[in-house]
Amino acid sequence: MKKISLLVMLVIGTLSAKAQSYMGYLTDNYSGVNSVIANPANITDSRFKTDINLAGFSVFAGNDYYGVNVLDAIKDDYDFDLDAKKSPTTDNNAMVNLDVMGPAFMFNLNKVSSIAVFTRARAMVNVDEVNGETIDDLDNDDTTDFVVNEGDFNTFGHAWAELGVTYARVLMDNNQHFLKGGLTAKFLQGGGTANAYGRNVTVNYTESSETIATTGAITYGRGDDYDNDNYDYELPEAIGFGADLGFVYEWRPNHADYKTEGANGSTYNHKDQNKYKLKVGLSITDIGKINYKDAISETFDVTNTVTEDDIDNEEDLNDILNNLYTLTNSSVGYKVNLPTALHLNVDYSLNRSFYVNLNTDFSLVSKGKENASRIANAVSLTPRFESKWFSFYVPVSVVQYNGFQAGAGFRAGPLYIGSGSVITALAGDDTKGADVYAGLKIPVYQGKPKDKDGDGVIDKLDGCPKLAGPVENNGCPWEDQDGDSVLDNEDDCPTVAGPVENKGCPWGDEDGDTVLDNVDICPTVAGPVENGGCPWKDTDNDGVVDKDDKCVDVPGTVANNGCPEVVIPTVEVQETLNAYAKTILFNSGKASIKAESHEVLSEIVKILAEYPSAKFSVEGHTDSSGSDALNQRLSDSRANAVKTFLVKNGVDEFRLSSIGFGETRPIDTNATAAGRTNNRRVEINLVK
Structure with a gap:
C-alpha cells in the first residue's frame, strides 16, 4: 500500500516552495552586500566603505494543510496525523525555500558608483493545486475505497548556484531628490531539477479488489540519472544567465543637514548618515533561465486499472510509470525559468534611529507555469531600530498561502540572525509556516568626518584644522578689533562695539519712543513701551483702542467700552x-x-x-x-x-x-x- 500512497501523492502533490529570504534583515540600511539580492541599486551611496559577507543562510518551511504548535511539534511523541490541525481544501500548498549567501563583497569605486560580487546557492520546490481533502482521506485509517479527482496539478523542484556581479551608480542628485540604479549579471549553474505535471487526473481505489483505476496524463521530468542508485553526485550540464535590475529614489527634504560646504565651493556629503525622509525602491529580480541539456521529460497516459501487487512489484516510481502506463511522449532537454519577481520597498524615517518599512514581493511567474520556480506574493510591514553597530526589526507579514506571520531579528556588528515568523510560530497553536536566517560578515562602515578644532568645518575642508574659524574663511578665525565677538568681516561698525544681532553696531531709536530698534516692533512709528513701540490699534475705528475695546471688531461707543449700545425690549x-x-x-x-x-x-x-x-x-x-x-x-x-x-x-x-x-x-x-x-x-x- 505504501507504493500506492506514493503514486497518489505524486498525483495530488505534497510540496511547494514559495517564500522570501532574510525577511526583516534586508530592510536594514546596514544589510550591506546582502541587500543586493533584493535591489542591486542598494550598494551605492551606502553606509559602508566595504562589506564582506562570510556566510549566511535563510530557510523557510510552511504549508496551508498542517497547522501545529511548534513547541509541541519538536517533541519526540508528536504525531502530525493525530496532533496537528488540518485544513484540507481542494487547493492546498506547502512551502520550502533554502537560500545560502556564500562569500560576497562590495566596495565603492568612487563617490557615485559601487560594485559587488556575490555567490549564492538556492533550492526551491513548487507544487500547485493540491487536493488536501484526498490527503486527509489517505491519512484516515478508516478509509477504504476512495476517489481522487485531482484534475490538473503542477509540481516543480529546482536547485542552482549563482555567481553575481553588480554595478550601481547615482543617476540623479539635485539635493532634495536623489535617484540611484543598479544592475546585476549572474552566471547560473544548475544543480538539479525534477517536475511532475498532471492533466485531468483521477484515481479510483477499490479495497475489495485491491485495484487502482486511473485516468488522465502525467508528465514526469528530471535531470539525467535522477532516479539511478548513484551516490557520486556530479553537476549536470546545465548553465544559464540571469539578471536583476533595480532603482531607488530618496526624498531628502533636509538634505542640507547632511552636507558641509567649504569656502571654495567644495562639498562634503556625510556618507555615514542616512539622508532620506522617504525611500522608495523598485526592482525586478531573477530574470533568466538555466538550460538542462540532458534532462528527460516523459508524458504518460495513466488511463489504466492495476492492482496493488502490480505496483508493489515495481522497483520505483519510474518503473511504475514506464511498466504500468503508456508513454506517449519523450524529449531530452528543457529550460528552467528563475523565480522572476517584482519588489516594491517603501522606507519611512521617523527619525535617525527609527524607521517603518513596507515591502511587497509579487511573482511575475504565473501559477502553474511549467518548469519555473516562483515566490509567494507577500506584503510586509517592518518597524525597526537602526544604528551603525546594532539594529532590531519586527517584520509583520501576510504571505500568500501561509497567511499572517510576525517575527523578529537583529544585527549586531558582524552577526545577523532572525526570523520572519518566530513570534507567530511560538505563540500560535495553528502555525503553518516558520523560517530562520543567520549569517556572519565583516562590515567596514563609513567613518564620521572629524573636526579636531570643533569649529563646524570638517578637517578635510578646514584651512586651520587645529584652530577654530568660520566656514567662509576655510575654518580659520577672523579678527575682531572692537572685541564685540562680531568678526571684522561681518561687523558694520568694526571699531565700535555692538551686539551680534545688529552686525556689531549699537542699537538706535529711529522713532525716538525710547524703545530701541532691536526690540521695537514698529521702529519707524513711535509707540508706547508696553505695546512693543507700536501705536495702539483701533480695529473698528470707533475711537476706542483695541486694548480697551470689549468689542474689537464691532464699532461701538466710548461709554459702552467700544461695544454697540444694547437695544432692550420695552x-x-x-x-x-x-x-x-x-x-x-x-x-x-x-x-x-x-x-x-x-x-x-x-x-x-x-x-x-x-x-x-x-x-x-x-x-x-x-x-x-x-x-x-x-x-x-x-x-x-x-x-x-x-x-x-x-x-x-x-x-x-x-x-x-x-x-x-x-x-x-x-x-x-x-x-x-x-x-x-x-x-x-x-x-x-x-x-x-
Missing part, C-alpha cells in the same frame, strides 16, 4: 413675550411641548430676533401638586425644552439661559384649579 414687548410664553402647552407631567404650541413659539422667535444684543432667561414654574423635587425637575426640563426649541429655530444659544423654580414662585393661589393653572407657566425675561 415693558410692552416683555409683557407680550410672557403672554405668549404662558400659552405654551406641555404634555401632562412631561417636558415635551405640544405641537399646537409651535406656532406661538415661532412668534417668540420673531420677537427675540428684533433684539439681537439682548439676553433672556427662560424660566419654568409649576403649581404645588406633587413633591418639591419632582416639581423642581419638571420646571427645569420644561424651561430647557423651550430654550432648545428657540435655539433650533435660530436664536443664538449664548443669548439664552434656562432655569426652573418649581413651585417656589406662584403668581396665584394653589388652592383653586384656576390658580394652579396660572402657576403652571413659562416666562421669558430680559437679563439686565
